[in-house]
Each structure stands twice: as structure tokens, then as C-alpha cells.
Amino acid sequence: MKLFIFDVGGVLCDGTSVVLPIAGHLGLSEREFLTLAQKAGLRELQIGKISAKDFWKNFSKFFGRTIERDLWAEFFKPVLKPDTVRLIEELKTKYRVVAGTNTIESHYLIHSQQGHYDVFDRVYASHQIGLMKPQKEFFLYILESESAKPEETFFVDDTIENVAAAREINIRSLLFTSAEKLKQELASLGID
Template sequence: MLFIFDMGGVVTTTFLMDELYKKIGITQEQFKEICCKKRMIFDELEKGIITPSEFWSEFNKSAKSYKIEPVKNDLFRLYFHPVLNVKTVKIINALKKKHRVVCGTNTIESHWENHMERGDYAFFDQTYASNKIGEAKPDPQFFKVILEAEGCTSDQAFFTDDRLENIEAARSLGINAVLFTDADSLKKEWKRYF
């Protein structure tokens, strides 16, 4: 069996975008508008097509009409302070005794580096990150890449994520997917595999 875990919101806390909006002085809607003005720069960042510095350069160009100060630092890195979910890590370690356990995560280079420094990916047998494989959830291709790399069929794969659209995408391929709400619920759901 193959178990695939999302990282942010499952193994660690997620990035608090509200802090970033406050720092820049814009709303969530304005941030999205800026990121989609000329091209989908956040999607490109998440798929590893552009670097964080290229993202912020494009962001600053597109944000000129919002009369905000240009962003000079990688705010995705500066404001990223994930907290480990120890209960989820215990589930990962228990599953690894009998099964292959991997991470399947949408991430950006700034957060990838932070997780690497902290050793967050070391809990897994392998990590499949959107910025490294060029595919992002909820696109089913993200899961197809993992299944192919692992030599696993969808009916032998299990996935958990805190975002419903990602669960639905995995299920569309026949992957056994569970919406993550908390580690105790996940442990009950998968207890027969320990």
C-alpha cells in the first residue's frame, strides 16, 4: 500500500496568507488580481516555473496601480513559521513499519527550503512537491505522476489532505482519499493498516 500525505494543514500548519496581505497592505482579492493580471504567476511559482525573486519582481510590476510599496524581500520565506503536528507524524511512523509513505504537496521554493532545513520531509520515504514535479493539486496529473513514480495502482493508494478539491481529484482517479480534519480522526479511519 502507498500512503500519500499533504504537508501544510496535515503534517504542519499552513502559511498564514493574511499576515502577508497585511504586510503588503492589500486584500486577498487584490493579491489574487495582481497574481493573475498578466499571467498566473502564483501558479508558475507553485509549479517551479519561476523563482520566488521572479515572482516578486512580476508582482511588483503588476501591483504598481495599487499604490503599494514594492516588495523587497521574499515574504513567503520571512512569514513562514510552520508548526509540526506531532500526532500526524506518529501516524506516518506507524504506517511506515508496513507501508510506503510519501508526501504529495503543493509548495513553493521558499517553503520547500524551510521544510528541508527543519527536516519535515525526512518523515517520508519520498517527497513529491509541486515545485519539483511541475504539477499541482487539484490537477489529477499531480497524482498520476506520483502513482507512476511509485509503480502503484490507484486502488492501492491512500491520500489525505485538508482541502476538499484535492480529495475529490484523488478520488476521481480511484485513490482512497480521506479529508484531513485532525490526526485522531485519520488514525481511526486508517487503523486497520497499522
């Protein structure tokens, strides 16, 4: 192995899922909120084509009520998972370890301000590179940037679709459930 790619939300940090709190704040079901969010440009927000301000302006039109604050930032309360941080720090003594994350600018800034990305050698954020998981191009972009081959790379994510997409291009991948299980999996592969 030469390169490890880690997801951030659900792997490095808890408290990153904001859909339910925002939906509840707006008096919507999760499904209703996501339907409006898709129409308002959620994907475009995640690949950096529009800003959070533009997103909420679009969302307000569909919602019928003006949203003036960035609720993405307001409800975002990430907390580091110490066991994952320790595991990444151990891996970094022998390997290059980067983040590969679907995110938006306001979440990226909060993570940065709180020092969450400091554990990584580099961060590949969807809103900055214009690509997002599970697109194969997302992984290929990282591999090219890191001069790594798929078979030299290990990917960790808590979303099965992302893990499956990485596996399709021969990146060894693991669906994350806990740092302890990840450590056991790596040990079984001879990676300490």
C-alpha cells in the same frame, strides 16, 4: 494498501498559510493580494516555472511598489503536528509513505532545513515535478514513480478539491481534520 500520500500544509504542519499575513503586511485584503498574486504568476511559481525573485518582480509591477524581499519565506512559520508525525511513523513500519505537496521553492527549503520532510520516504513537490493538485496528472505522476495502482493507494489532504480529484482516479482519499480522526478512519478500513 501499498502507498500513502500525505499533504504537508495543514496535515503534517500548521503555520503554513501565509496569504493573510502577507496581505496584511502589504495593506491589502486577501482577495486583493490573491488577484495580484495570480497576475504575477502564483501558479507558475508553484510549478517551478518562475522563481520567487521573478514572482515578486512581477508582483511589484502590478502592486505599484517594489517588493525586494521574499515575503513568502519571511512569513512562513511551519510547525510540525506531533500526532500526525507519530501516525506517519507508525504507517511507515508497514507501508511506503510519501508527501504530495503544492509548494514553492522557498517553503520547500524551509521545511527541508527544519527536517519536516524527514518523516517521509520521498517528497513529491509541485515546484519540482511541474504539476500541482488538484490536477489528476499530479497523482498519476506519483503513482507511476512509486509503481503503485490507484486502488493500492491512500491519500490524505485538508483541501476538498484535492481529495475529490484523487477519488476521481480511484485513489481512496480522506479529508483531513485531525490525526485522531484519520487514525479512526484507517482502523475502520483494517489499516493499523
